[in-house]
Amino acid sequence: MTPDAIPRDRLTLWVNGREVSVIADPHDRLSHILRDRLGLTGLKEGCCEGECGACTVLVDDHPVASCLMLGFQAEGVRITTIEGLTQGGGLSGLQQAFLTYGAVQCGFCTPGMVMAAEGHLRANPDGDRAAIRHALAGNICRCTGFALIVDAVESEAERRQADLSNAMEAGA
Amino acid sequence: MTLLNVCRPTSLAELVAALRGADPVHLIAGGTDLLVGSRALPDAGRLVDLTALPALRGIDTTGPDIRIGAATTAAEIERHAGLALRYPALVQAAAECGSVQIRNRATLAGNIANAAAAADLIPPLLLAGARIAGLTQGGAECEISLQDYQAGSGMLITTVILLAEGFGPDSAFVKLGPRRDLTIARLNLAVTAQVQDRQIVEPRIVAGALAPRPIPLLHAASVLGARGPDADGLRAFLDALSAEVDAAIPGRASQGWKRQAIRGLGIDLIARLLKLSNRDPLFDGVM
């Protein structure tokens, strides 16, 4: 098929483990498609300039700013939004940690913050505090001053480490 | 609504086909420059996404030259162990490019083509005498030196080549912006040299955000090479850096600050090159 023949108004995206088909304008940003077409309004937009991180989603497990990606660029990759973390109902460990550590105030930055933290923990399970702060540098929170967010992510890293070593012991 | 059509070639053949027959052709890679905020997007012609082409991605450090696919992301550069060994300056620059979210999308060629004065990847590339291979607007293959590249010329970059003779065994990159992390450089510096027993042999330096394009600091580099990094030599080097600022932006509002700030950044650069802390006693006497 030549590129010309590909109908570009219909996109096939792979979002939160499901294949979805949407009609989109070539200019439509991934963030808009996820929010407006797919109703994934947990995703927030705070700037549309890549600076605030509110729109962070995971693309193949890596955090990206979905406001700086056009919808058609997202075909063929695995997209995870905040809605994809709670499949099965309950809160993820990271979400629970955000709650109990007071890492949430207004909650507007929170979905993006959780996704950035989730991406970080998937790639860097060790939970080094400085590394967490560095990993969250692209997410602005105007409410919390970040420290309680870093606490929450750190505790979740420890929890996952403990789970891992328990699993290994059980396996051994 | 719009007359724009988009395509996402997955092979070079598709890419070449996509470049033909549409006018105008626009390129998009990570989108981290093109899609920022209110910048107007093209509304006619064809928008070609370069991120689905395996041929435009990847880092090959096995040969004498280093070859990097144009659409390789800053994150991929940051994580590449082979590149970190051979050309740390580029890896360091990539590691300080934006945030995680940006580095996961921002491409090497996008940084080159966007051609910002403060672009962080360009100084190390210029230092390495990089060449860029690609396709002309007509679809013909071409290869030119990065030095000669004109942003907006319509050239599609496919590969960036760092020539073996271009980069010394040792190199470093530092930047200074309003914050530590996720910050646009108000100054950046890259150096390549050969370090022997703390002697810096044949250093070459490029500075960004001092002129519309990154510029070589020939005078400062020669002072550094001639004097060596003892207190007196370093002081002479820092004076030379300040003089470079005076020559580059005379009368500019930022001159007073930059001529001083570059001294701090100069120390950071040398520290990084020598794998020292910038608080090492070596720098105590330099103030």
Next chain:
Amino acid sequence: MGQVGKRLALIDGVEKVTGQMRFAADDAVAGLAHAALLFSPHPHARVLSLDAGKVLAMAGVIGVWWHQTTPQNGYNSAIWLAGQQLLADERMFPAVVRHVGDRVAVVLADTEATARAAIELLEVTYDVLPAILSPEGAQAHTGPTVDADRQPTYLNPVAEVALDHGDVAAAFARASHVSQTHVTTPRSHHCAIETHVCRAWPEANDRIAIHSPCQSVFAVQAVVAQALGIAADRLHVTKSPIGGSFGGKAEPILDPICAFLAMQTGRVVQLQLSRHETFTATRTRSATEGRMRIALAADGRILGRDVVVTVDIGAYCTGGAYLPGSMLQRMVRLYDVPAERYRGRAVYTNTLPTGAFRGYGSPQIHALGEIALDLAARDAGFDPVALRLRNIVGPGAIDPWQGLNLGNARGADCLRRGAKAFGWETRAKLAPGTGRFRRGVGMAAATHINGCFPGDDESTTATLGLQADGGIVLNCALHDLGCGSDTTLAQIAAEVLGLGLQNIRVTPADTDTCTYDLGTRASRMTYIVGEAVRKAALALDQAIRDAAALALNAAAQDLTLLQGCVQSARTRISLADLAAWLVARKTALPSATQTHRATANPGSFAAHFAEVEVDTLTGRVQVTDYLAAHDIGRAINPMLVEGQIHGGIQIGLGYALYEDVAVDPGTGRLRGDSFARYTLANAPEMPPIRTLLVEEAEPTGPFGAKAVGEIATVAVAPALVNAVNAALGTRLTDLPLLPERIILALQN
């Protein structure tokens, strides 16, 4: 029962961490129309013509409006009551625009993309007028309030406030040390992560519904009614969840336009600003310029102060006319100073309007007062903490301006305990070093108010009722801005009622169902509304026990509420069973309404301590350690209190070091008009923070509680500036301390 003082998670936290919280722009609505605004590129110009031909021909465009086709009622977006006397100099779309970013026209379309594209195609001609871009220029500009076309002009000053207390001349004559300091503070922007947004739609009976992230539904109602020239009861305003405000969403900026478009078109209308537009077309904290002279006695007593401040309030009056008075109020409540002279004036300029921003004048006046006091301490050879301890007000102090009792004022405890925990005495004596990096410690004290008494009638009404399912509903005009006030209030109710947080349901503010309340501002939620909730809870407790007495055949005074049950020594009934029992007997479920009218305004106090490291070559400041001690009375939820303090430090740190929208003195444009050009502290910039809560119960507050929301940010900037000055031996007094300014100071 054990709810107060607990670190409980937000009652709406699950919705927030899962992304299920429905913010104003989140609900999918069929047929939603989107508006986009055209803004003035000129700081002052007459809008001569608008050609919308191309736009009206576009598919998907519903309409275009500008000053000739919209109501031209003057209004003031800062009022909170109908009929409030405040210069009504705003128009939805003025014929003469007064700042870059003033509103020229609006397009309504089927999609936001179409509306925004259409805006670009509007053709407008302007007659550009001379502009006043600096407060100095403004001082010279006086004139009539309204010109021949009945367009408001610039009467400068907009407001003037003076205080002469005691014999200032004698104080200076007697002083052992006299110092004078000049401080400028920048225009900073709220940067709530949710940009400004509003939705409006027609409702039955010729009414308009407005759903808006606001700080007071009643203020929205009053402002929109004034702007549209309609009766307030035609407007039904509900508060949506809010993605941060900090004062930035206190004034309804979009709501009048949104309501007007809904009225005109019958559509559900959404108007949402882009990030850039929130910078250029909403509000900022006012820039101020102040001079303070301080007369110190040999023993460190402050004998007198002489203060002159100019506040640049921008292009419209809004609440700016109140600022000189607010700043004075905050200034005189910190130290016991026998002689004070204060002259404060607010002036118009052709720059974007200013408004509330976390502290309403407090950050500005404390920057002046606390930097000036530190430099005075240095010159006279006093330790900054000792000097403050010598002068700080104590419990029961009376302020010299309003004559109010400051309540259980515990500033001295903050200073003493904070200094000890920080290790002030040792650290303040350490030499800053002589190398490239210099270390210094600095501190500042602060005070802030608790509510609007005596300026406003501080009454609020709370209703608590038992529901048929055994839950308790709290109804009160509540505006949780994200700081967790709903949780705090629910904790207060739960404490009294022997319940857990999960038993309390909180309803957001709605003009149709709630009694009037001033809204979330002036640090009044916990102290004022909390007390109303506590009283209502006590009354409900009584009502429930009365009802249960019948059900259990017991005496009400023998019953207590505990863990969701009403019980005596021998019998018990759960609230759910009690509700069912009452419903079955067709008896009304117990509910209680109480009005609390505050007649006090005690002070909250704080002392902040900071360590910084300054790079003397690059001028970069790194904050390396931070301790905040707060006189909180009683922390209803210490975790939320700490969250407020941490967040306040993030904002204050930016205020001290980088945040400035920087109005270009030549063009009137903002240089800091995007997140890329307006630096905010991100996670790596933040220091380790310790908080220390002084909990010495304020007798007039609920369970002894006082406010923390605004004061959290007030002491930060002066503490940091003082630390930088200590590290460098400089006298930096122009905020923010940009690297350029630091390098320049070091060179001089």
